[in-house]
Amino acid sequence: MPLLFLFFLLSFTAGATEVKYNYIPAKNNLSVLKPKELEFVAKEICGIKAVRCKENICQIELFPLLVDYSLEGFSVFSLPKIEKYLGLKTFYRYSEQRLSSIAENITFFLKNRGYLDASVKSTLFVSKKGFAKLKIHGKEGDLYLWGGFDFEGNKCFSQKNFYRVYQKPFGSPFSYIDLYNALDLAQELCRKKSLYKSFVYYKEPPRVEKKSLIHFAWKNLREGPFLFINFLSSYIDILVENPVAGVKFLFSKQNAVYPKLVIQTEGKALKLEIKGAKRIPKKVLVEKIKKFARSSPFFSTLKLQNFLLELYRSKGFFDIKIEILRKENFLKIKISEGKRYKLEVRINPNLKNLKLPKEKFYSREVEKKLVKLVENYLRKEKYLYEGVKVYREIDKKGRKVVLTIFAINLRKVAIIQTFHIAVKNKNLKEFLEEKLEEVDPYRVVTEKNYRKEVQDSLNNLLVAFGCDSPEVSLKREETEKGIKLVWNISCPSVKRFGKTVFWVEGRIKQRELEYMIKNFEGKRFNRKYLTLLEKRLRETDLFESLSVKTVRGEKIYPLVEGVEKKPLSLEGLVGFSSDEGLMLDTSFKVRDPFGWGSVFTFRYKLSQKRNLYELSYLDNYLFSARFFGGLNLFKRYEEHRDYTITSKGFSVTAGYHLNLYADLALTLVSNHYNLEEEKGKVYKFISSAEVYYPLSFPQRGLFSAFLSLSVATHKGNYTKAVGGLNFALFRPNFYGSLKFSAGVVSPKAPVFEKFYLGGIKNLKGYSYEGVAPAGGGDIFWYLGTEAGFPAVKPLYLFAGFDLGNSVKRGENPFREFKKDIFAGVGGVTTVGPIRFVVALPLEGKITVGNFKYLFLIGFNF
Structure with missing residues (x-):
């Protein structure tokens, strides 16, 4: 081990601890911890292999950082599956053992997917700085498909019955695992024939023929629809990923393997003759006797007689008499049942x-x-x-x-529960009271496991909240009136936060991370701080993976682990709606080119009635932990219900992070527009505020609100105000949301500043901008709700309704408001997030033409 430390390249000294690494570390602030603190915190970091501290020096051994890996020699069909199977990502740390065993894992994977001749080699290079490069080269060989089995020997079953139970479609990639399952199935089917002994084994070599997948498609269709559907699902991804090569593959001939299963039996099947059985059907008796014969290592007529006697007695026949005569494998069973005994219950x-x-x-x-x-x-x-x-x-x-x-x-006694909750935190106390109301006192008294489960649940809740030395005790008192259960729940004090620790792989500078990641040291533990911190970090759009967890000791240390996203990405969504037809919204992003945490975005949005070009810059932490800013250049063309407009201009935003809960911002917008035959300029100042707050403990809901106030110049000054609330509720098998927004604008504002409702963003059952008076509304309000439930993974079902209206100033916006209902399905698939919505307005006669729909699918490269 002393030789290992010759490779320690870097050391950092900050405060009380000097930290040394064998490889270049991620951006981190471990050196701010004391040695004892560092030891138990560092063990929770995924990229750290070992930690050893002596006095004020800590030596940390890291896993290598995978910066590049390549897969060569694999077909376009197996390459995506191999990548998914491996689960490797660049700029993540993996152990040398895992990286070195990749070739063996891929070989195993391929051999069990029909590539019996597959061979894979890998080359792993780890530099002195700990950068790992992995090169994988493979030869798949020919693909072998399973064509069926050749059976030899004493067949205990029909082939059709075997394939019906086996349920594997013909033409699937051959797998030895499936072959071993087939051997077990054949053995089981033979045992059901009540043979004394049976053996099933695989005999090499198998028969191999050239067959196409089209041949197997017809074969599966003849056998049954379920086999055919399973066959199609096995190869549909090939057609989706590479249609040209997929069609060619379907019609080309492949090696079809027909393994030979040999069945050997010793002894003969029992032949039964049963007389006198009336109350228990002979068919049931035969199955019972066969099962008994299979389960008994040594068959004897005496044991069978006792078995049948016990069987009849269990049915109420206590005068039963049974005689058994045996000649080799022939059994003659004579039964005298007698009368069935009646029942008297006391x-x-x-x-x-x-x-x-x-x-x-x-x-x-x-x-x-x-x-x-x-x-x-x-x-x-x-x-x-x-x-x-x-x-x-x-x-x-x-x-x-x-x-x-x-x-x-x-x-029968009265059971009384009393609760003594010594907890200062109001939210935690209310949550404990809510949990205790669900406790069943009868089960607490009668079921030991339930009692322990309740105590453990309450104790874990206190620990999760950060209680120092939590106590949950139950005292049982016998009284004249019954049993009294006294629960004592105490949280003497809440632990305080230790230093916030981060470990982030990427280009971003440590100074920027210190701006982003707030230090809660010294504050009383509150999980809401961690929820808000994670939200803040995700809003930066810089991290591919991110976790905010806690490490518990004398204090509670927040630990932020993350991997920065790749510098270039293309993301967006495509879809189709009943109003706008085909839609495309895509963004090309350049993330953190200078290590400042900034994001440059070029956005292009296209539909049948509008398009948008936008170039923007955003820095969520502009040279400090408090300020943020952005710049936006735009050009757009839009066809609206009442007007058509072309506009271009820019906006500049300066903002201030008031705290973890709230942001304030001031934006200047310069807009040069061409409104049909009218040209003009609008300069607008927008002051806005946004609040975000998680509800209750543990996190069960979110509340957010926004307010925007605008002052603009356009042939005189006009003002505009828009605000909204959003409440979301989360449960393991349910989510719900409630949204409300409202706004008002000066009557002399231009038409493109007026309010129009309708479309998928608000009143989904109405056409885009279909809810507004001519020339747009001066006042609007909108209320929408949605509830969702999990369906077949990864999909979920949702439904809801919308209410709202847009009117001129002086009119009553609540008199004849619009309403609709909607439902749909959504989820996160391997292709990307999807959402399909169907909506219907609740007015007039319902016709097919009234339905509105939208389908969206996201992508990210």
């Missing part, structure tokens, strides 16, 4: 209000059912008891079974 002690179903005859199933009903009744009526036991008395003279069900130490 409850001890007597429960007057308990009503049990009347069962005429005895059986074990009936006995279990009655015991279960008694236990459910006792729980429902809140009885306390130590257990339920059954005494079974067989009266052969009366041919009946007297079943006595005893409830041991039965008593």
Whole structure:
């Protein structure tokens, strides 16, 4: 190990700790921690392999940083699947062991997807600075498809039945894993024939023929529709990713493998002759006997006789007589059932209000059912008891079974719960009270596991909130009136934040990260701070991956880990709507070219009625932790309901981060427009404020609000004000949102500053800008709500309604407002996020032409 430290290249000294690394580290501030703090915080960072501290010096061993990897020699069909299987990303740190085993993993992957002759080699180079380059070269060889099985030996089943149970489409890539599953299935089917012993094994070499996928498509279609659908789903991605090569692949001939399964059996199948069976169908008896024969290592008629006697007795036939004659594999079974015994039920002690179903005859199933009903009744009526036991008395003279069900130490008492919550934080106290209301006192008394689950849940909640030495205790007191449960929940004090630590891979300068990442040291722990910090960082649009977690010690240390996005990207969305037809909205972004955390964006938006060219610059932390700014150049052409306009100009924004919750901004807009035959200029000053606040604990909702006030010059001055609220609620299987916005503008404002509602952004059931008086409205309001539920992963279903109106000044905006309903499906797929919405206005007669729809799919390169 001493040789390892000869490669330590960099060391940083800041404050109390000197930190040394074997490789170039990510941007971080670990040196601000004391050695003991650094040791347990650094262990939570994914890119760190080991930490050793001695006095004021800490030596950190890092995993190498993967800066480049290439895959060569693979077909266009398997390349995307291999990349997804590996899950490697550049500028992430991986262990040398994982990077070195890539070739073996890919070989295993290919061999189990039909490439039986695949061979893969990899070359890993790690520089002295810790930059890893991985080169992977593979030879796939021929693709082998599964064409079916050749069966040899004593067939225990029909081939059609085997393939029906196997459910693997013909023409799928051959896999040895599937072959082993087929061996297990064949063995199981043979055992169901009640053979004494059977062996199924694979015999090489397999038969190989040349077949096309079209041949297998027809074969699957003949076997059944489900096999055909599964076959299509296996190859649809090939046609989507590369249509030309995919069609050629479908018609070209491939190697089809027909493995040989050999079935050997010892002994013969049992042949049964059953006489006298009336109450239990012979078919059921045959299956029971076969199952018994399969499960018993040594077959004997005595064991079979006892098995059948017990079977009939469990059905209430206690006078049963069975004779078995055996000659080699032939069994002759003679059954004398006798009469079935009736049932008499007694409850001890007597429960007057308990009503049990009347069962005429005895059986074990009936006995279990009655015991279960008694236990459910006792729980429902809140009885306390130590257990339920059954005494079974067989009266052969009366041919009946007297079943006595005893409830041991039965008593009914009142259970009272009291809660002593010593917690200062109001939100936490309210949340605890809400949780305690859901606690079932009866289950607390009777179920030990439930009691422990409640205590652990409450304790974890206190720990998550940051309580120092939290306590959750339960005291049970026996009183004359019943049982009293006393819950004592205390949080003597809340831990304080330690220093905020960050570890970010990328080009961004450390100074900028210190601007972005707020230090909460010394404040009482509050999870809302972390929620808001993560939101702030995501708003910068700089990070490909980002996490904000906590490391707990004497203090709670926020830990920010991230990887910066690639410097160049193309992202946006395409879609189709009933109003605008095809749409495209795309942005080419240049991120952080100078390490300042800035983003340059060129945006192009196109539809049938409008287009937009926009070049913008944004820096969320402009030379400080408080200020932000941006510049925007634009040119647009728009066809509206009442006018057509061409405009170009610029805007300059200067803003101030008031705190984690709120932003203030001032924007100057210069707009040169051509409104049909009118040309003019508008200079506008916009002051705006935005507030964002997470609700309750743990995070269950979000509240945001905005307000924008504008003063502009256009043939005289005019003013405009717009504000809005947004409330969102999150649950594991539900989300909901409520939006409200309203605005007012001076009557003498130009038409392009007036309010128009309608379209997918607000009143979705109405045409774009279809809700407004001629020339636009001076006042508007809008209220929208949406609720969603998870469906088939990764999709979710949602539905909601909209209300709103736009009117001239002096008119009542609430008198004849518009309303609609909508529903749709959305989700995040491998292609990108998708959203499909269908909306309907709630007015007049419903026709197909009234429906409005929108389909959007996002992309990112």
